[in-house]
Amino acid sequence: xxxxxEWFRRTFHRMGSPRWFFAGxxxxxxxxxxxxxxxxxxxxxxxxGFAPTDRLQGNSYRILYVHVPAAHLxxxxxxxxxxxxxxxxxxxxxxxxxxxxxGAPVGMTLTAAALATGYIWGIPTWGTGWVWDARTTxxxxxxxxxxxxxxxxxxxxxxxxxxxxxxxxxxxxVVNIPIIKYSVDWFTTLHQPASIRIGERPSIDPSMLWPLxxxxxxxxxxxxxxxIAALRAKIIEREAKADWVRTWVxxx
Amino acid sequence: xxxxxxxxxxxxxxxxRHGAEAMNPIAFFALAAFLLGLGLGxxxxxxxxxxxxxxxxxALFANVLAVEGLFGRDREDGSLEQLLLxxxxxxxxxxxxVTAHWMVSGLPxxxxxxxxxxxxxxxxxxxxxxxxxxxLGTPTLALxxxxxxxxxxxxxxxxxxxxxxxxxxxxxTLLFGSGAAMTALGGGxxxxxxxxxxxxxxxxxTLAPFGIGAALRVGQEY
Numbered sequence: 001x002x003x004x005x006e007w008f009r010r011t012f013h014r015m016g017s018p019r020w021f022f023a024g025x026x027x028x029x030x031x032x033x034x035x036x037x038x039x040x041x042x043x044x045x046x047x048x049g050f051a052p053t054d055r056l057q058g059n060s061y062r063i064l065y066v067h068v069p070a071a072h073l074x075x076x077x078x079x080x081x082x083x084x085x086x087x088x089x090x091x092x093x094x095x096x097x098x099x100x101x102x103g104a105p106v107g108m109t110l111t112a113a114a115l116a117t118g119y120i121w122g123i124p125t126w127g128t129g130w131v132w133d134a135r136t137t138x139x140x141x142x143x144x145x146x147x148x149x150x151x152x153x154x155x156x157x158x159x160x161x162x163x164x165x166x167x168x169x170x171x172x173x174v175v176n177i178p179i180i181k182y183s184v185d186w187f188t189t190l191h192q193p194a195s196i197r198i199g200e201r202p203s204i205d206p207s208m209l210w211p212l213x214x215x216x217x218x219x220x221x222x223x224x225x226x227x228i229a230a231l232r233a234k235i236i237e238r239e240a241k242a243d244w245v246r247t248w249v250x251x252x
Numbered sequence: 253x254x255x256x257x258x259x260x261x262x263x264x265x266x267x268x269r270h271g272a273e274a275m276n277p278i279a280f281f282a283l284a285a286f287l288l289g290l291g292l293g294x295x296x297x298x299x300x301x302x303x304x305x306x307x308x309x310x311a312l313f314a315n316v317l318a319v320e321g322l323f324g325r326d327r328e329d330g331s332l333e334q335l336l337l338x339x340x341x342x343x344x345x346x347x348x349x350v351t352a353h354w355m356v357s358g359l360p361x362x363x364x365x366x367x368x369x370x371x372x373x374x375x376x377x378x379x380x381x382x383x384x385x386x387x388l389g390t391p392t393l394a395l396x397x398x399x400x401x402x403x404x405x406x407x408x409x410x411x412x413x414x415x416x417x418x419x420x421x422x423x424x425t426l427l428f429g430s431g432a433a434m435t436a437l438g439g440g441x442x443x444x445x446x447x448x449x450x451x452x453x454x455x456x457x458t459l460a461p462f463g464i465g466a467a468l469r470v471g472q473e474y
Contacts, residue, residue, distance in 0.1 A: 144420040164470040183424035
């Protein structure tokens with residue numbers, strides 16, 4: 001117990017230091033790229049090539065192997081950003097702020113990807129790309145919340161202040177997300193014909209679900225790798241004046 | 253309670269002394285509704301159904317534009333810093349500040365909205381409900397908007413950024429507000445939406461001042 005706690009505290013504190021994180025994270029990044037990439041390759045080949053065709057939707061359903069992981073991750077990244085924001089506000093960890101800065105563009109891209117793939121899938125299936133469905137609407141709101149995070153950081157002149165302001169905004173946003181989702185859900189149940197409620201479609205067959213699970217896991221791992229890479233770039237940018245960065249740059 | 257009353261009296265008196273400035277939100281709201289009616293070709297039939305939603309969106313814009321400068325003057329003359337140092341509790345003082353702001357932005361819009369509604373041909377039956385939704389919804393808009401204004405205070409960037417930050421957070425209020433107005437215009441019973449608006453207002457009164465306080469403290473730190 002004592003040893004485990006000690007190990008955890010040391011690791012946690014080290015990861016809180018940009019220098020330690022930079023030194024130790026290269027291996028993780030490459031490992032996550034490799035494993036995540038392999039899982040995505042397997043899941044995509046399986047899902048696109050070998051999973052059975054849907055009786056009603058034909059082959060167009062296969063876009064879900066991109067759409068579902070992207071949509072899940074887009075929301076998970078926002079929650080992770082809000083947690084990092086709370087950590088930053090309480091303990092003033094520089095790494096938490098850098099994680100927000102690294103994660104926001106990734107989350108925004110995923111949200112855009114989820115919306116775009118949903119639109120493409122909607123054209124043959126629903127007959128229209130955009131509907132005011134509860135999920136599509138709250139996904140679009142999420143995209144605007146990401147815009148806000150990125151715009152606020154650029155608008156506030158000093159990096160330390162921008163970091164705190166963005167942390168506050170991320171927490172405010174995450175408190176609002178359930179309220180927004182609930183209100184949109186309530187609104188659309190009144191105004192939406194039942195035929196295109198995504199939530200109520202029959203559950204998915206295991207032969208289609210397995211490749212999705214593999215793909216989703218691959219997406220998660222790969223995206224953590226991408227965030228670590230972005231984090232490393234932010235560290236070099238923010239710590240540009242530190243001696244260890246100079247030594248590292250000269251050593252290359 | 254004392255902190256609330258003190259701050260409220262101070263801010264309300266300042267707004268009253270800048271009389272014309274206090275008229276801006278309602279003037280903007282009326283002007284925008286006028287342009288909307290004009291832009292849609294003065295044909296009454298096209299506006300009937302959408303009028304409730306359209307007026308709500310305009311009220312939302314008026315609110316964003318008004319709330320943006322909420323902390324600017326206080327920050328410049330240093331009284332914002334004094335407020336953050338001395339107000340006990342800060343929660344009550346900030347609530348007083350936002351209430352005073354609402355008295356000159358949200359309240360006039362709600363009270364005068366039936367007159368503006370004439371411009372876009374809202375039938376008399378819908379006017380009362382529209383005013384009621386705005387009365388219940390604009391406090392939420394002011395409180396949530398104040399968080400955005402507090403985050404941006406002192407950066408020298410204003411309007412557009414505040415709008416970008418807070419408008420996504422206005423979605424629930426807009427949905428219930430315009431939903432109630434449109435239900436009433438369609439002849440239905442809007443009480444469910446009105447209750448939801450009241451619930452959102454209660455929630456934002458209890459939570460938003462913490463967000464405003466945190467955002468203002470950030471602005472003082474560096």
